Amino acid sequence: MIVTDESLQKRSLVNFLKASLRGISQVVLIENAITGFIFLIAILFFSYSLAIIAFLSAIIGTLTARVGGGDEDAINQGLFGFNSVLTGMALALFLSGPHQWIIALIGAAIAGILTAALTYFTRNSGIPMLTFPYIILTWFLLLASYRLKAFNLRSDLIPQGLADWKLTVGGDINWLHSFFNGMGQIFFMDNPISGFLLFVGLFWASWKIGLYAILGTAVTLALAYFLGADHDLISAGLYGYNAILTIIAVSKVFNSGHHPLAFISGIVAACLTVPITASVSTWLLPFGVPALTMPFVLCTWLFWQQEKSCQSFK
Amino acid sequence: MIVTDESLQKRSLVNFLKASLRGISQVVLIENAITGFIFLIAILFFSYSLAIIAFLSAIIGTLTARVGGGDEDAINQGLFGFNSVLTGMALALFLSGPHQWIIALIGAAIAGILTAALTYFTRNSGIPMLTFPYIILTWFLLLASYRLKAFNLRSDLIPQGLADWKLTVGGDINWLHSFFNGMGQIFFMDNPISGFLLFVGLFWASWKIGLYAILGTAVTLALAYFLGADHDLISAGLYGYNAILTIIAVSKVFNSGHHPLAFISGIVAACLTVPITASVSTWLLPFGVPALTMPFVLCTWLFWQQEKSCQSFK
Amino acid sequence: MIVTDESLQKRSLVNFLKASLRGISQVVLIENAITGFIFLIAILFFSYSLAIIAFLSAIIGTLTARVGGGDEDAINQGLFGFNSVLTGMALALFLSGPHQWIIALIGAAIAGILTAALTYFTRNSGIPMLTFPYIILTWFLLLASYRLKAFNLRSDLIPQGLADWKLTVGGDINWLHSFFNGMGQIFFMDNPISGFLLFVGLFWASWKIGLYAILGTAVTLALAYFLGADHDLISAGLYGYNAILTIIAVSKVFNSGHHPLAFISGIVAACLTVPITASVSTWLLPFGVPALTMPFVLCTWLFWQQEKSCQSFK
Structure with missing residues (x-):
């Protein structure tokens, strides 16, 4: 041929x-x-x-x-x-x-x-x-x-001095929405069905990582609620997407084994995204830009090295 | 046995x-x-x-x-x-x-x-x-x-826009207090007796480093006064602790000899903490967090390499 | 002898x-x-x-x-x-x-x-x-x-919250001034004759780099105008000096050849200084300090590596 x-x-x-x-x-x-x-x-x-x-x-x-x-x-x-x-x-x-x-x-x-x-x-x-x-x-x-002039910022991205900031914890949380929106927000979407489809894609690639991500997100959302984060932000998935990304990043390093310490450190890393998300949002408040995936990056950098030294135990 | x-x-x-x-x-x-x-x-x-x-x-x-x-x-x-x-x-x-x-x-x-x-x-x-x-x-x-909500900041850590800032130089300086508080502030203490006990610990480890720290602090406090720093902050030791840490860090590199240039560069490094403390505090004003030991870290990074090349003279 | x-x-x-x-x-x-x-x-x-x-x-x-x-x-x-x-x-x-x-x-x-x-x-x-x-x-x-107190800032360096900022595009542009001032601002001068003399010095060193700098500046100024930058800042040369420095830095890497991709990437790098200058100025607004040559440094860091991999084509 x-x-x-x-x-x-x-x-x-x-x-x-x-x-x-x-x-x-x-x-x-x-x-x-x-x-x-x-x-x-x-x-x-x-x-x-x-x-x-x-x-x-x-x-x-x-x-x-x-x-x-x-x-x-x-x-x-x-x-x-x-x-x-x-x-x-x-x-x-x-x-x-x-x-x-x-x-x-x-x-x-x-x-x-x-x-x-x-x-x-x-x-x-x-x-x-x-x-x-x-x-x-x-x-x-x-x-x-x-x-x-050629750059027009969306009108809801408003910079604010920290001195003028008041934290409101707000109303009810729709846990199912906050769960799927957490996945959706990775691609800036607050639509639970899109979030569900993203989960389908994730499970297609690896159902292990998918399950691990679900567990990590659940623990993280509970922690965000427990620490008193704004309920509206939790519902919109804004405390979820960094946790999902972090747990996938950490679990990737461990795909070769089932080390118990590794499993726990993935959950801990996901939990840490809550205070880090809160903190990065505060730093950025005077500039009016969103935190994007910075909490994920910081958290993964923090744990990546840790994982490497954990692996050397095996 | x-x-x-x-x-x-x-x-x-x-x-x-x-x-x-x-x-x-x-x-x-x-x-x-x-x-x-x-x-x-x-x-x-x-x-x-x-x-x-x-x-x-x-x-x-x-x-x-x-x-x-x-x-x-x-x-x-x-x-x-x-x-x-x-x-x-x-x-x-x-x-x-x-x-x-x-x-x-x-x-x-x-x-x-x-x-x-x-x-x-x-x-x-x-x-x-x-x-x-x-x-x-x-x-x-x-x-x-x-x-x-679970994190409650102490009420005196107030963020402030730089535009609203007015420098006040304030009242009298108690030099003895500012000296011992400078040592105490390393551990966040504005208590001269605790500062004195810390000096005891330092002299126990090395009286040479202790004397050098005393000299460096004295020069630094004089410089802070001369440059017009807030007298209340000087008395509270807030212009002292970074100087002490810096001079110990720099002198550690030279514990092997008595190089005159090294001796002087330790004092210069300590003095530099004054403008750097002033500057870091300004950067952090809109965020309302204290400078901590950042001036010491920056100053030591600046001089560490210098010391290394100085050592190569010997 | x-x-x-x-x-x-x-x-x-x-x-x-x-x-x-x-x-x-x-x-x-x-x-x-x-x-x-x-x-x-x-x-x-x-x-x-x-x-x-x-x-x-x-x-x-x-x-x-x-x-x-x-x-x-x-x-x-x-x-x-x-x-x-x-x-x-x-x-x-x-x-x-x-x-x-x-x-x-x-x-x-x-x-x-x-x-x-x-x-x-x-x-x-x-x-x-x-x-x-x-x-x-x-x-x-x-x-x-x-x-x-010993440091007195010039009175026109005023910090400002981003929330209070209004962009004004302003009046007419004197293109010749904005061109020579762009060169002059490398040394903080808004005087076209000084800018001209700087160009003389640049051409003395290399007329190729000089011509390239002129071309790059012209394209950059046109872009700044097209993107709606403040006309007064354009006239003062504040959108020009980073472009000139960037194009010289990028062209330096290529002094050995006339690679067409290299030529274009120098122009692109110069153009990028416009949004980067705009952005750096915005970040610094709450602190009231000027952008200095930070846009040039960021842009050159961005393209330096690119050039290296481009060179490996030859």
């Missing part, structure tokens, strides 16, 4: 699309094109335009890495896609006005460059970059809106 | 307590269990409950490192204790309400994990972590109080 | 002065004593006292590095001078009152130490420090003014 140029090209295109879909699944640290596709369906269910932005951003991030000469394996695993996906979606959501789409897609491209740059600078330290490039970039571009 | 299991256990417990006391002495970068014990007496003189928290935190930090598989030598030197001691004490002091003690002790445990994580990430850079883990963690947990 | 001690000393003094002048030219990443001299003339044209501070700061930075045992080659290339030059000038300009000159010169000395320290700590990472030491130090020393 002769492999024609055309079939090679087709295969290359398929590979490229798979890499892009893996970029979407890598948002939850999973390398699985089908999971990425299910995630895309979940986003589509929430908003057509957001799903298009997510897909285009994944493509742009993967393309930027390829043009910039990134590591081929890492590109195929989707590791240059997820920061672009999140940046594109965040900018499309938190900005408004006529230029929001263009800014979102350019942001997705810059996210690819920033991911490459930060990965390069920290290559010797063993610190995983996770979603750090997306967070920094999104904060920066959102705040550019105060100086550039 | 046969070593029984019981005697081994007893010895192991004594070693563990010694490591914990060294954790207290390591707050001033000294490895000496008796100095740690004298420090504990000094804290006991100031407040029973604070001394208990300090001792429990030292034990928790040391225990966390042992469970987490930290380096045995470093644990015995107390290097996993001092960040826990400071974190526990700071949280117990700056928080109020029914949960402050539990939060303080959990904070002490997290400080142990954070110290291990940061030490791991910077292992190739040669940057000593000093009290950096404690500072970052304490700032984070104090600010979580704005979002979680 | 016998080389006398006297002639050796003379030569050594000439070398030292040349290294100091190269410290001035290194502000724009160029190693050329004559360019440094032309820059000094440009500053002299703007202000006698500022030129004296610039020259003294260059000497102090070079001297500090020599006393501290810095690398001889790096010292001769002026790499320990430029952070001191900028720190001295910035402190002299942004502080007022009787002590501003002394603080400026002491600041220049500390800048030398800080440059050495940061270079040492990042020696394995391959991150160039650029003007980062100067930026951090100047921000710190300016904010010390809120706590120390």
Whole structure:
């Protein structure tokens, strides 16, 4: 059989699309094109335009890495896609006005460059970059809106001095909503059905990680309630998404065994996202930008090293 | 003679307590269990409950490192204790309400994990972590109080916009108080007698370092007065504790010789804590958290490398 | 011929002065004593006292590095001078009152130490420090003014809560002024003739880099206008100086070839300084300090690695 140029090209295109879909699944640290596709369906269910932005951003991030000469394996695993996906979606959501789409897609491209740059600078330290490039970039571009007319910040992102802040704990919690919204908020969605679909994608990739994520989220939400977090924020899933991401990140390091200490430290790490989310939100209050996945990044950095030394016990 | 299991256990417990006391002495970068014990007496003189928290935190930090598989030598030197001691004490002091003690002790445990994580990430850079883990963690947990009902911030930690700030230089300075309080503030105490007892502990470990610390503090306080710092803050020792820590840190690097440039650079480093304390306090004003030992950390980082290249002259 | 001690000393003094002048030219990443001299003339044209501070700061930075045992080659290339030059000038300009000159010169000395320290700590990472030491130090020393009477901040550096901020786009732009002021603002000057003289110095060192800088600045200014930046700030050159520095930094990496991707990425990097300048200014608004060359540092860090991987294509 002769492999024609055309079939090679087709295969290359398929590979490229798979890499892009893996970029979407890598948002939850999973390398699985089908999971990425299910995630895309979940986003589509929430908003057509957001799903298009997510897909285009994944493509742009993967393309930027390829043009910039990134590591081929890492590109195929989707590791240059997820920061672009999140940046594109965040900018499309938190900005408004006529230029929001263009800014979102350019942001997705810059996210690819920033991911490459930060990965390069920290290559010797063993610190995983996770979603750090997306967070920094999104904060920066959102705040550019105060100086550039072309950037219009969504009107509910209001900076506030800490001196003027009053904590309200508020009304009832819908626990089922807070649970699925916690999954949904990973992609900025407060829609329980989209959250459910995301769980389907997660279970497709690994039912073990899925169950572990459910357990971790349940414990974390209970803790957030017990520590007296704002009930509305709990219901909206804003105390859940960092916990889910953290527990997936920590469990990934342990996929080889069932070390009891490792199991517990994953739950502890998820619980720690509650005070860290509270704290990061407070730091950012005077600047009026959301915490994004910073609590997850900080918590995972804190426990990653711990896991490594735990593994050496086995 | 046969070593029984019981005697081994007893010895192991004594070693563990010694490591914990060294954790207290390591707050001033000294490895000496008796100095740690004298420090504990000094804290006991100031407040029973604070001394208990300090001792429990030292034990928790040391225990966390042992469970987490930290380096045995470093644990015995107390290097996993001092960040826990400071974190526990700071949280117990700056928080109020029914949960402050539990939060303080959990904070002490997290400080142990954070110290291990940061030490791991910077292992190739040669940057000593000093009290950096404690500072970052304490700032984070104090600010979580704005979002979680279970965390109650002490009512005098008030955030303030820089635009509203007026510098008052205020009344008289009691130089003797400002001197001993400078030592006392290392452990958050504005009690001259406790400060005096801390000096006793320091001289026990090394009278050379003790004398050097006295000289450095005297020069620094004079500079703070000359530069027009708030007299009340000088009297409370808040311009002194970072200077003492810095001069001990710098002199530690030079314990092998009497290099004149080294001697001077220790004094210069101590003096630099004055503008750096002023600046860090300003940065933190909108967030309402205290500067803690950040000026010491920044100043020591600045001079540590310098010392190394100075040493290469000899 | 016998080389006398006297002639050796003379030569050594000439070398030292040349290294100091190269410290001035290194502000724009160029190693050329004559360019440094032309820059000094440009500053002299703007202000006698500022030129004296610039020259003294260059000497102090070079001297500090020599006393501290810095690398001889790096010292001769002026790499320990430029952070001191900028720190001295910035402190002299942004502080007022009787002590501003002394603080400026002491600041220049500390800048030398800080440059050495940061270079040492990042020696394995391959991150160039650029003007980062100067930026951090100047921000710190300016904010010390809120706590120390001896530091008087210039009255137009007013901190402001983001909630109170209104963006005004303002009146007409004088494009020629905004162009030359962009060059001038590298040394804090809003005088088109001084800006012109700086361009002369740049062309003396390399007309290729000069032309590239002109092209990059033109594209950047057009983008700033298109994105709706404040016209007054554009005219004052405040959207230009970071672009010029960035394009010089990026083009330096490519002086060996004419790679088309490299050429474009230099322009893209310059363009990116516009949103980054907008964003950094916003972050700093509550603290009331200027952005200095932080946008240039961030943008160059972002693209430096990219360039390296681009070069590997050739």
